Amino acid sequence: MTATQSPTTTAPPDAPEVSAPARTLPDALPLLPEDPPRVGEFWLRGRLGANAAGYLYSAADENGRGAVVAMMTEGSADDAAARDRFVRAVDALPGDAVLAHNDADDDDLALWVALGPVREDDGSSSAADERLIAERRGEDVLSAVLMDRIPQLGRVRGPDFRHYWEGRRRPGLFRIWPLPWPTALRPASRLALILSLLAMALIMALAVLIAWLLFRNAPEVDPGPVIPDPSGTATVTVTPTTPPPGTTSPTTGPSPGTPTSTVTRPGTPGTSPNSPGTPDDPADRF
Incomplete structure (x- = not known):
């Protein structure tokens, strides 16, 4: 019995190399109005994932350098123990994987970290791998905060463990300076x-x-001020709006027969000392 050897096919030396197909990356979801437009020097482009501990964003800086930003939620950012777990998880990452992060002493702000580097998606498998690696590292950081990957010890008894802040899933507080308008x-x-x-x-x-x-x-609505003369009287000239027949125009001055009234202001110099309101009135002493 003779064994037959299967023929082997060899590619010609001038045949082009067939590259591995690039991985298809899922598109990021659009940002919501509650999401920050920018953290640090990175502009956020869309959401890549989320859990009760935080969000993963696709981001890029002013120079076009891509990154994946992991940011805590409002509830986890208010828990001191959760913040410590976030900081320890970031410190455990390789040094070249952390592009930027905010200060852990910012008690009023949510902690975030930019992971990368991530190249622009050009359809190659290496660019897709960089983004997937950055996403995986961001998921590890948020999972450390949520503690959902800790192995179970012993038998499961009693109610499930749940953080008290898991219901507060809005993005944590952030500060933008300088303001993004009109740069964005x-x-x-x-x-x-x-x-x-x-x-x-x-x-x-x-x-x-x-x-x-x-x-x-338009004519003046309010009359001019009335200035009394030294004798204590003020003369107010009233000019009719429609002049009577046979008189001149109001612009040439008051016509003969124009009514003139003399108004005496009480309390002015020259009035009777017994008139009310004068300085000699005993009622003005108290």
């Missing part, structure tokens, strides 16, 4: 903003012009 605007947004400001300025100028045209010939 795209060129199309900048053009729309400039056009809207110009339209507002044009509408305001048109409103001021219409108001000036309507009220430029």
Whole structure:
């Protein structure tokens, strides 16, 4: 009995190499209004994952360097023990994997860490591997905070363990300085903003012009001040709006027969000493 050897096929030396297919990365979910637009020098692009301990974001800095940002939730950031577990998990990562992080002494802010480096997704398997590695490291940090990967010791009895802050799943507090506006605007947004400001300025100028045209010939509503003369009397001239027939125009002065009233101001110099309101009145002494 003779054994037959299966023929082996060899590729020609000039045949091109077939590269391994690149991994398909899931797209990040859009940011919600409650998410921070930026942490540190990294602009957030979308959500990659979340649990009760924190969120994973896809991010990039001003130079286009990609990263995966892990950030604590509002509930876990208020727990001192959870913050310590986050810091210890970040310290356990390789030094070249941590691109940036905030200070652990910021008690009023949520802790975050930027993991990478992550290259721009160009369809290659190496770029996909970098992002997957960064995501896995971020998941390990958040799992250390949540303590969901601790092996079970003994038999399971009683109720399940649950952190008291697991219901507070909003992103933790953050501080942005300098403010992201208008750096975060795209060129199309900048053009729309400039056009809207110009339209507002044009509408305001048109409103001021219409108001000036309507009220430029309006008469004075309040009469002028009445200044008494040294004799203690004030003469007020009342000019009728419609002059009687046979009289001149009001612009040439008061016509003959215009009623003139003399008003005596009490308490002015030259009035009777016994009139009320004068300095000699005994009632003014108290």
